[in-house]
Amino acid sequence: MRYKKINIVTAIGAIMFSVVYLQCKSSKPADPRGDLYAGAVACSKCHSNIYNTYLHTAHYVATVAATVNTIHGSFAKNFNVFNFSPSQKIIMEKRDSGLFQTYYLNGKVAESRRFDIVLGGVKGESYLYWKGNELYQLPVSYYAKQNQWLMSPGYMPGQVYFNRPIASRCMECHSGYIAGQPGEVQRLTAAEQFDKSSLVMSVDCERCHGPGAQHAAFQTNNPRVKTAKFITSFSSLPRARRLDVCGVCHSGNKSPMLKPTFGFKPGDTLANFKLPDFARAIDTGHLDVHGNQVQLLQSSKCFINSKMDCATCHNTHQNQRDNTSFYIQKCLDCHSAANHNFCKMANTLNAQFIKSNCIQCHMPALPSGVIIAPTIAKGTSADILVHTHHIAIYPQQVKKVLAFINK
Numbered sequence: 001m002r003y004k005k006i007n008i009v010t011a012i013g014a015i016m017f018s019v020v021y022l023q024c025k026s027s028k029p030a031d032p033r034g035d036l037y038a039g040a041v042a043c044s045k046c047h048s049n050i051y052n053t054y055l056h057t058a059h060y061v062a063t064v065a066a067t068v069n070t071i072h073g074s075f076a077k078n079f080n081v082f083n084f085s086p087s088q089k090i091i092m093e094k095r096d097s098g099l100f101q102t103y104y105l106n107g108k109v110a111e112s113r114r115f116d117i118v119l120g121g122v123k124g125e126s127y128l129y130w131k132g133n134e135l136y137q138l139p140v141s142y143y144a145k146q147n148q149w150l151m152s153p154g155y156m157p158g159q160v161y162f163n164r165p166i167a168s169r170c171m172e173c174h175s176g177y178i179a180g181q182p183g184e185v186q187r188l189t190a191a192e193q194f195d196k197s198s199l200v201m202s203v204d205c206e207r208c209h210g211p212g213a214q215h216a217a218f219q220t221n222n223p224r225v226k227t228a229k230f231i232t233s234f235s236s237l238p239r240a241r242r243l244d245v246c247g248v249c250h251s252g253n254k255s256p257m258l259k260p261t262f263g264f265k266p267g268d269t270l271a272n273f274k275l276p277d278f279a280r281a282i283d284t285g286h287l288d289v290h291g292n293q294v295q296l297l298q299s300s301k302c303f304i305n306s307k308m309d310c311a312t313c314h315n316t317h318q319n320q321r322d323n324t325s326f327y328i329q330k331c332l333d334c335h336s337a338a339n340h341n342f343c344k345m346a347n348t349l350n351a352q353f354i355k356s357n358c359i360q361c362h363m364p365a366l367p368s369g370v371i372i373a374p375t376i377a378k379g380t381s382a383d384i385l386v387h388t389h390h391i392a393i394y395p396q397q398v399k400k401v402l403a404f405i406n407k
C-alpha cells in the first residue's frame with residue numbers, strides 16, 4: 001500500500017515537474033540578459049521611491065523609444081526643417097504611421113527614415129533607426145541649448161547621409177544591453193548585426209547594481225528579512241571599485257577595450273575590461289571635459305586628500321541637474337563655511353556671492369571637444385559646455401566671473 005502511495009506521489013510530482021519545467025523551458029527569460037536579471041520594473045515593486053525619481057534622470061533617458069513626448073525638437077510647420085544647402089533639406093514629419101526624417105533633394109523625396117530610438121535628452125538628442133538588424137544614426141539631432149534641429153555630431157557639413165552605423169560600443173554606455181545576432185560573425189568594416197529583441201533601454205538599475213533576480217526572488221520569498229541578500233552593497237567596496245562602476249561609462253573612450261562592459265558588475269575591476277588611460281590621467285589638458293569625469297576628479301586635490309567618490313556629490317537616483325545650492329552644500333561639507341577665508345577672495349567679495357558660486361569658479365563649464373554641433377563654430381557661445389571635474393583654481397575663469405559681477 002505504502003509503496004503504491006509513494007509511486008502515485010512520485011508520478012504526480014514527475015508530471016508537475018515536467019509541466020513546470022516545460023513551461024519554464026518554452027518561455028523566454030523575463031529579461032533579455034538572462035535569468036540572473038530581473039529588469040527595473042521588478043525592482044520598482046520594493047524600491048518604488050527610487051524607481052519613481054530615477055525615471056527623471058539622465059540615465060533613464062540615455063535610451064528611450066522615440067515618441068512625440070520623448071523627442072524635444074519641434075514638428076510644427078516651419079520649425080521642422082533643417083537646410084543643409086539651398087537644394088538639400090531634411091523635414092521632421094509626423095505621419096499616421098510614425099515620426100520620420102525625410103530628405104528632400106531639389107524638392108523630391110530622396111530618403112525617409114523613422115525615428116525609432118532617442119539617445120540622450122539633456123544637452124542634446126540624437127536619433128537612431130533600425131534597418132533590418134542594423135542601427136543607424138539619423139542626420140539631424142536636437143540641441144537643447146539652441147532649441148534647434150542641427151546636423152548630428154560626426155557628420156560632414158553639406159553632406160546628407162543616413163548610413164552612420166551605431167556600434168555596440170555606443171550602446172555599452174547608453175543602454176542596459178544589446179546582443180549581436182546569434183551566430184553572426186561581426187565584421188569590422190560593416191554595420192553590426194543586432195538581435196533587435198535583446199535591447200534593454202536606459203542605463204538601468206542592474207547596469208550599476210549588477211544582476212538582481214536572485215536578490216528580488218529572495219526578498220520576495222522572505223518578506224520579514226529587512227536586510228539585503230544577493231546584491232552588492234556599495235559601502236562594502238573600496239573606493240577604487242566604486243569609481244570603477246561609474247568609470248564603465250565616465251572614464252572616456254580612448255583606451256583599448258578588452259571585452260564588452262555589459263557583463264561588468266560592482267566589485268569587478270574595470271582594468272579587466274578596458275585598459276586604463278595612464279598617460280592621459282596625468283595630463284589633464286588632454287582629457288575632454290565630456291566623459292572623463294573619473295580621471296579629472298582623480299587629479300583634483302579634493303579627491304587626493306579626502307575619501308570622496310562620485311556618490312559624495314551625486315545621488316544617481318535623482319535628477320539634481322542645475323541644483324547649484326545642493327552642490328555647494330557638498331563643497332561646504334568639507335570646506336567649512338564658518339571659515340570664510342577658505343577663499344582669500346572672501347575678504348573682498350560679498351560672502352553671499354562667493355557662497356553661491358563655488359562651481360562657476362572651481363568647476364567651470366568648459367566647451368567639449370567631443371560633443372560638438374558641426375554647424376556651430378568652436379569657441380562661440382553656442383559650444384556645448386560640460387563642467388570639468390578637475391576641481392582647481394582657474395585664474396581665467398575667476399576673471400570672467402569677477403568681470404561679470406563688476407559690470
Ligand code: HEC
Nearest residue numbers: 038042043046205209212216219220226227228231233234
Ligand atoms: C521583494 C522586494 C525587493 C525587490 C523586488 C528588490 N529589492 Fe532590493 N532590497 C530589498 C530589501 C528588503 C532591501 C534591504 C533594505 C533596504 O536597503 O532597502 C534591499 C536592498 C537593496 C540594495 C541595497 C544593498 C545594500 O546592502 O546596500 C540594493 C542596491 C538593491 N536592493 C537593489 C535592488 C535591485 C537592483 C532590484 C531589482 C533587480 C531590487 N533591489 C529588487 C527588497 C527588494
Ligand code: HEC
Nearest residue numbers: 058061062120121122173174203245246248249310314321
Ligand atoms: C552604463 C553607463 C553608465 C554608468 C555605469 C554610469 N553612467 Fe552616468 N551617464 C551615462 C550616460 C550615457 C549619461 C548621459 C545620458 C544622457 O544625457 O542621455 C550619464 C549622465 C550622468 C550624469 C549627468 C546627469 C544630468 O542630469 O545631466 C551624472 C551626474 C552621472 N551620469 C553620474 C554617474 C555616476 C555617479 C555613476 C556611478 C555611480 C554613473 N553615472 C554611472 C552613462 C553611465
Ligand code: HEC
Nearest residue numbers: 120121122123124125126169170173249252253290291386
Ligand atoms: C565610454 C562611454 C561612451 C561611449 C562609448 C559613447 N558615449 Fe555618448 N555619452 C557618454 C556620457 C557619459 C555622456 C554624458 C555625460 C557627459 O557629458 O560627460 C554622453 C553624451 C552623449 C550625448 C548627449 C546626450 C545628452 O543628453 O546631452 C549623445 C547624443 C551621445 N553621447 C551619443 C553617443 C553616440 C552616438 C555614441 C557612439 C558613436 C556614443 N555616444 C558613445 C558616454 C559614452
Ligand code: HEC
Nearest residue numbers: 040043044047050051054059203204205208234235311316
Ligand atoms: C548610475 C548608477 C545607478 C543606477 C542607474 C541605479 N543606482 Fe542604485 N545606487 C547607486 C549607487 C552608487 C548607490 C550607493 C549610494 C551611496 O553610496 O550613497 C546606490 C544605492 C542603492 C540602494 C541602497 C541605498 C539607498 O539609496 O536606498 C538601493 C536600494 C538602490 N540603489 C536601488 C536602485 C534601483 C531600484 C535602481 C533602478 C530604479 C537603481 N538603484 C539605479 C547607483 C545606481
Ligand code: HEC
Nearest residue numbers: 301302305306307308312330331334358359362391392393
Ligand atoms: C570630501 C571632502 C571635500 C569635498 C566634498 C570638496 N572638497 Fe575641495 N578639497 C578637499 C581637500 C581635503 C582639499 C585639499 C586641501 C589641502 O590640500 O589643504 C581640497 C582642495 C580644494 C581646492 C584647492 C585646489 C587646488 O588645486 O589648490 C579647491 C579650489 C576646492 N577644494 C574646491 C572645492 C569645491 C568648489 C567643492 C564643491 C564642488 C569641493 N572642493 C568639495 C576636500 C573636499
Ligand code: HEC
Nearest residue numbers: 246250293294297309310312313321322323327359386387
Ligand atoms: C565635489 C562634488 C562632485 C563630485 C565628487 C563629482 N561631481 Fe559630477 N558634478 C558636480 C557638479 C557641481 C556638476 C554640475 C551639475 C549641474 O550644475 O547640474 C557635476 C556634473 C556632472 C555630470 C554632468 C556633466 C555636465 O556638466 O553637464 C556628470 C556626467 C558627472 N558630474 C559625473 C560625475 C562622476 C562620474 C563622478 C565621479 C568620478 C562625479 N561626477 C563626481 C560635482 C561633483
Ligand code: HEC
Nearest residue numbers: 331332335342343344345353354355357358361393398401
Ligand atoms: C569668484 C571666484 C571664486 C568663488 C565664487 C569661489 N572661489 Fe574659492 N578660490 C578662488 C580663488 C581665485 C582662489 C585662490 C586664491 C585664494 O585663495 O583666494 C580660491 C581658493 C579656494 C580654495 C583653496 C584655498 C587654499 O587655501 O588653498 C578652496 C578650498 C576654495 N577656494 C573653495 C571654494 C568654495 C567651497 C567656494 C564656494 C563656497 C568658493 N571657493 C568660491 C575663487 C573663487
